[in-house]
Amino acid sequence: MVALKAQEVDRFVAKPPESVSLVLVYGPDTGLVSERAATLIKHAGGDDPDPFSQIKLDGSDISSDPNRLVDEALTISMFGGRRTIWVKDGSSKNIVPAVETLLRNPDQPSFVVIEAGDLKKTAPLRKKIEGDKLAVALPCFPDTAKDVDRLIDEETKAAGLMISREARMALHALLGADRRASRGELQKLCLYAMEDQRIESHHVEEIIGDASAFAMDELIDAAALGQLKTLDQGLERFEAGGMDAGVIASQALRHFQQLHFCKLETQKRRSADDVVGSLRPPVFWKRKSKMVRQVEIWPVEQLERALIRLNETVKTARLNAVLGPSILSHALLMIGQYASRLNR
Known part of the structure; x- marks a missing residue:
């Protein structure tokens, strides 16, 4: 079965067909990958799941013993119901031989979910599952503005709050x-604003700003404006907190894509302030002046070079979690040094 399109994924996760026995959940948004994998396991297990029928395996467990996965999948649940198997970290080890063995047993009664990272289209695991009629691959990309709105609505409605x-x-x-x-x-945030019955911007600044200690946007703005001291402090805090270099690099890439778009628009005789003000979703008012300044100082050619550098950083950070933080730091510092000269 081919990979589902982004708009089809939520419907599938809410009600996976009984005919599907194996699902690969992958993508750059690790939080969404984990959330969707957990939701699939929950739906497959039913309202009152038997804890003995819910199996969790690490990728290393089945890469060293390919028969382990099919043995677990062919085991009949002791107390009835569908047995679920959740394979964590499926992209870090070669589990393709185990998956091939499993797919040769189409009548196996279990429901298997493999949680993986950001797999390329040519990745053997992804190709194997997308090419099988009883398996499905679910991509998980960073949330769009519409996704963020839906998430806000879900959580505020559950808490009984207005925003x-x-x-x-x-x-x-x-x-x-x-x-x-x-x-x-x-x-x-909802817990923090519970007594006020309505979430206002000051609640967001007070709880989310303080909790994150150093906002990701502030880090990226510091790089784009050449504020080297702020950038250096931000990188230190993110590293101390166990930074996810891939997430930060992706956010920086999206920001510079926006800058590039805005710069091209200014070449149509529009002011930077007007272009930034027309972006959707709108730029947070506290950041607007910073972004206007970035559009003003960065030439198109240099923005394109920064985009190439950040795109390479994103790929490397996702493939190598150990080297990711140092590669990201180096890329942002290089951008910051150039921006510092522009901003004088």
Whole structure:
């Protein structure tokens, strides 16, 4: 079965067909990958799942013993119901031989979910599952503005809270890179604003700003404006907190894509202030002047070079978690040094 399109994924996760026995969940948004894998396991297990029928395996468990996966999948649940098998970290080890063995047993009664990272189209695991009629591959990309709005609505409705337009705009500037992190921040915000019955922008600034200690946007703005001291401090704090270099690099790439778009628009005799002000979703008001300045100082050619550098950084950070932070730091510092000269 071919990989589902982004708009089809949520419908599939809400009600996976009984005919599907193997699902690969992959993509750059690790929080969304984990959330969707957990939802699939929950739906397959039913309302009152038997804990003995829910098996979790690490990728290393089945790469060293390819028969382990099919043995677990062919085991009949002791107390009835469908047995579920959740394979974690499926992209870090070669589990293709185990998956091939499993796919040769189409009548196996279990429901298997493999949680993986950002797999290329040519990745053997992804190709194998997309090419099988009883398996499905679900891509998980960073949230769009519409996704963030839906997430905000879900959490505020569950908490019984209203939210102001200004607070929603502020959240758009802070959320979206990682679904799990975004949901956690929203739940914390709702708890913080519970007594006021309505979330305002000051709630967002007070709880989300303080909790993250150093906003990702502030780090990226520091690089794009050449504020080297701020950038250096931000990188130190992110490293101390166990930075996800791939998430930060992706966010920086999207930001520079926006700058490139804005710069091209200014060449049509539009002011930087007008172009930035017309972006959708709107730029958080506290960041608007910073972004206008970035559009003003960066030449188109240099923005294109920065985009190439950041795109390479994203790929490397996702493939190598150990080297990711140092590669990201080097890329942002190089950008910051150039921006510092522009901003004099």
